[in-house]
Amino acid sequence: MRLVIARCSVDYAGRLTAHLPSAPRLILVKADGSVSIHADDRAYKPLNWMSPPCTLKEGTGDEAGVWTVVNKAGEKLIITMEEILHDSSYELGVDPGLIKDGVEAHLQELLADRIEILGEGHTLIRREYPTAIGPVDILCRDANGATVAVELKRRGDIDGVEQLTRYLELLNRDPHLAPVKGVFAAQEIKPQARVLATDRGIGCLVLDYDAMRGIEDDKLRLF
Amino acid sequence: MRLVIARCSVDYAGRLTAHLPSAPRLILVKADGSVSIHADDRAYKPLNWMSPPCTLKEGTGDEAGVWTVVNKAGEKLIITMEEILHDSSYELGVDPGLIKDGVEAHLQELLADRIEILGEGHTLIRREYPTAIGPVDILCRDANGATVAVELKRRGDIDGVEQLTRYLELLNRDPHLAPVKGVFAAQEIKPQARVLATDRGIGCLVLDYDAMRGIEDDKLRLF
DNA sequence: TGGTAGATCTCGAGC
DNA sequence: GCTCGAGGTCTACCA
Numbered sequence: 001m002r003l004v005i006a007r008c009s010v011d012y013a014g015r016l017t018a019h020l021p022s023a024p025r026l027i028l029v030k031a032d033g034s035v036s037i038h039a040d041d042r043a044y045k046p047l048n049w050m051s052p053p054c055t056l057k058e059g060t061g062d063e064a065g066v067w068t069v070v071n072k073a074g075e076k077l078i079i080t081m082e083e084i085l086h087d088s089s090y091e092l093g094v095d096p097g098l099i100k101d102g103v104e105a106h107l108q109e110l111l112a113d114r115i116e117i118l119g120e121g122h123t124l125i126r127r128e129y130p131t132a133i134g135p136v137d138i139l140c141r142d143a144n145g146a147t148v149a150v151e152l153k154r155r156g157d158i159d160g161v162e163q164l165t166r167y168l169e170l171l172n173r174d175p176h177l178a179p180v181k182g183v184f185a186a187q188e189i190k191p192q193a194r195v196l197a198t199d200r201g202i203g204c205l206v207l208d209y210d211a212m213r214g215i216e217d218d219k220l221r222l223f
Numbered sequence: 224m225r226l227v228i229a230r231c232s233v234d235y236a237g238r239l240t241a242h243l244p245s246a247p248r249l250i251l252v253k254a255d256g257s258v259s260i261h262a263d264d265r266a267y268k269p270l271n272w273m274s275p276p277c278t279l280k281e282g283t284g285d286e287a288g289v290w291t292v293v294n295k296a297g298e299k300l301i302i303t304m305e306e307i308l309h310d311s312s313y314e315l316g317v318d319p320g321l322i323k324d325g326v327e328a329h330l331q332e333l334l335a336d337r338i339e340i341l342g343e344g345h346t347l348i349r350r351e352y353p354t355a356i357g358p359v360d361i362l363c364r365d366a367n368g369a370t371v372a373v374e375l376k377r378r379g380d381i382d383g384v385e386q387l388t389r390y391l392e393l394l395n396r397d398p399h400l401a402p403v404k405g406v407f408a409a410q411e412i413k414p415q416a417r418v419l420a421t422d423r424g425i426g427c428l429v430l431d432y433d434a435m436r437g438i439e440d441d442k443l444r445l446f
Numbered sequence: 447t448g449g450t451a452g453a454t455c456t457c458g459a460g461c
Numbered sequence: 462g463c464t465c466g467a468g469g470t471c472t473a474c475c476a
Contacts, residue, residue: 044457045455154453
């Protein structure tokens with residue numbers, strides 16, 4: 001990891017063209033060859049960057065102080081250094097990486113484990129039920145044996161309803177499954193998504209992640 | 224901008240919970256109070272971060288070496304420093320910011336200016352034609368006076384077709400406009416999006432940004 | 447390699 | 462304050 005603080009201007013030419021006028025900034029050159037340029041605000045997104053794999057060439061002679069970063073697609077990032085204020089390097093090694101909890105995959109596990117949250121007598125067919133246009137999060141049967149397709153989201157908005165609609169259209173063409181009902185399940189369902197879902201006869205289910213995890217924990221404690 | 228290289232472990236509790244085991248990393252504290260933690264790879268996304276506005280508290284006494292970053296929503300980022308390898312600060316000032324070219328807004332301008340790209344005899348009604356569910360990018364009439372709604376994307380995929388479909392459904396309820404045809408225009412149209420659009424009777428138009436800009440430049444040179 | 451869906455998405459505009 | 466759409470989205474996963 002190389003840290004450079006420098007007054008510089010930057011030009012990017014690739015999927016779009018963009019220019020950064022001269023100003024003091026932080027330039028990060030990482031061990032994988034990637035380069036990013038940061039201003040003194042915003043935690044998440046750099047002003048400009050080149051993702052790996054890419055190669056950095058530092059100009060010499062006439063081109064001294066001009067860094068050119070290129071990737072395979074031919075995108076270019078050109079950094080023109082005007083004044084170097086700091087330049088240091090550190091060996092950090094490979095990062096052990098982030099351990100996450102609380103994402104959609106876990107919600108899917110929890111709901112599959114407690115499928116009766118969908119209603120008395122529901123039984124799981126399978127998670128990630130494959131279709132031609134992608135896997136349905138959960139497929140199950142209700143107490144009457146009717147097929148139910150569940151689309152799971154952390155935040156339920158209109159896109160999720162469209163996605164489920166496409167699945168339902170497809171699943172309903174399968175005589176072994178039809179008629180298939182839809183349930184849109186999320187930790188939070190946006191009003192417009194609820195309206196659209198309801199209009200299409202799709203059920204809405206708001207999930208309480210902490211409560212579900214609690215139930216799961218209780219269940220685990222029984223064994 | 225404060226740059227710290229340190230062996231540290233990190234815990235995030237907020238929209239999810241996440242943990243980073245002890246390892247050497249770069250910690251950036253920016254002038255807006257934001258904090259980000261970088262490994263020695265990936266240009267774009269930090270391992271962990273807290274977006275502004277947020278406040279950083281460095282622990283003292285028993286809590287020495289423990290940094291706590293909190294935002295208004297109550298999300299917490301806790302950084303436990305085990306060994307500081309570098310610590311320096313720089314005043315960078317406010318960045319003049321990025322100048323972009325080649326985005327959807329510009330495409331819309333260009334297409335509106337050369338509406339005949341859609342076909343001989345087309346006339347513009349207006350850009351950003353307002354509807355209850357949002358503005359239609361371009362509304363125009365073809366040579367026969369029929370209404371045409373255009374959805375513009377840089378990259379045309381299935382979502383864009385869905386969006387245009389919703390607009391068409393709505394616009395076709397307006398007796399002053401109906402019947403309304405749809406055109407899906409993008410610099411690149413994904414095969415599946417093309418299939419869906421065609422299936423719904425929506426036309427597809429691939430736009431050449433450089434050529435359109437060239438035409439525009441030629442046009443400007445005439446005046 | 448290409449397509450799809452998720453993300454602590456972020457960010458900005460419009461209401 | 463929210464809602465929605467765009468992003469050089471990036472990234473992981475799967476065919």
